[in-house]
Amino acid sequence: MPVRNFSLHHFSSSAVPAWKKVVVQMISGPKQVVFCDFDGPIVDVSERYYQTYLKGLLAVEQAFGEQRDRLPLPGRATLPGRATLPGRATLLALRPLSKTQFWQMKRSRVPDIEIAMRSGLPTELFQPFMQQVERLVNHPSLLRWDRLQPNARAALKRFRAGNFRLVVVTLRHPRQVQDFLSAQGLEHLVDDVYGVLDIHAALANRVELKCKLLAKAIAQQQAQGFITQNSWMVGDTEADVIAGQTLGLSTAALSCGVRSTAYLKQLEPSVVHNCLMTAAQNVIDALTLKAA
Template sequence: MAKTAVSSSEQPYPNPCFYRSDAQHRSVQTTVFCDFDGPIVDVSDRYYSTYQQGLSEVKSIYEAEGEILPLVMLSKAQFWQMKQERTPDPEIALRSGLRGQQIERFLQRVRQIVNQPDLLHRDQLQPGVRWALSLLQARGMRLVLVTLRCQQQAESILQHYGLIQFFSEIYGSDNQQAAYFNQADHKTQLLKTAIASWQSSVRFPEAASAWMIGDTEADILAGQATDIPTIALTCGIRSQNYLQRFQPTHIHADLVAATHYLVKTQAIAA
């Protein structure tokens, strides 16, 4: 695995998508492994815009062939509620009026455009994220980003918002579709790699603690597979009811609420 020291003006992420800051934080005893999409970035506008564009393009294709599709465009609230309950994409297409081969053409188009630059700009920073990351860092917690997002996309957003300095390490995917498919085994492997690095970097591993923060079942299952407590956030692409099925250690509304809990827990332990 490549390890690269980076300056404040340039942060390359060498293949296979790993970043380590100059600071080793060997005295830090609490490490927070955090997902990107959901906890850090709100992707709801991009996903809904992808849905709208895909549906409109499929409608135009069939109209050009002489077939009028009686489509029903879901509102963003309807669409996002279905995503949060993990309604399968073919079911979303079906409820939008597509049938048979139309659904597959729609799904193919969605996969093609979801990561296009003209849609990526719709991702927005979640409220309070900068404050939360600043407080965690100020309290001596080591922050590690573990994401299925393509490393180049994560790098670009972190640089844009001036957040990259908060993370001592970043583990990402080299597959642009990985975040969309959100496979738990892929996330678990990334987290295992990050944990191995963490355990080798702390001065007293037996006294160190760690948490996994994320907004999907993949984050919870990855934390459980690596025996670290998990905090599930409901500000992302899964609802509280859905997340509860996987029995995370705690559930909070967003990264700000999770930060309050971690700081309080740290104070009690001290």
């Protein structure tokens, strides 16, 4: 799986020429970096994940129905679920969860197979269901469900007003990050983006991949003369907390994303906050205190 830095150094280059940035840095001194995850702290992905789940169930049911219709009558009895019952509505007897139920289970790390089974999906169809989820989750028609977290804009402005350098480290594809920030008019508030080219990486949320990416981000920010000592990693999953801890950063875990407060506390981050705004205030206060 490619781990590739896709730093978008020139997000705001049209607004501020590079020489001006250098002059500003010479006057104000090197900037302190704060590392921040994307999905969870900045983006609410709950509706996209829920819509993906619903469409995944529907796709499996349709494929199942088509497969059933191609089989001779005696063969239909060998299919899982209620295949021998007539009518599409009762083919699999699916019972989709409400969004609240679904998201609560995701936040508590209920395994996907259990979520599928509680939705009425036979275990034999779990793999086809997950294949549909992976196929669908990055489709543009579903990406449009992504929403900006309610106070994320204010939080990013707070970092900017405090003269901090906000560096996004995410397992999302950098183009998706750029498109979202651009659509929201937030490019000028993010200084750098480190993402991965594999569009399946965000769903898989592999800890070791996040560690490699954060290590690369720290090394490159240091090489550019920015301050990463005493820095923080802000994120909403175990991948963010463990990556930050592994690399010696303070960690702020946010409960507004895809993990519950109870789960995040087990990871023993430096702090748990409910949103990026409270984390921003806390991180800025902590860093200002250390610099004093």
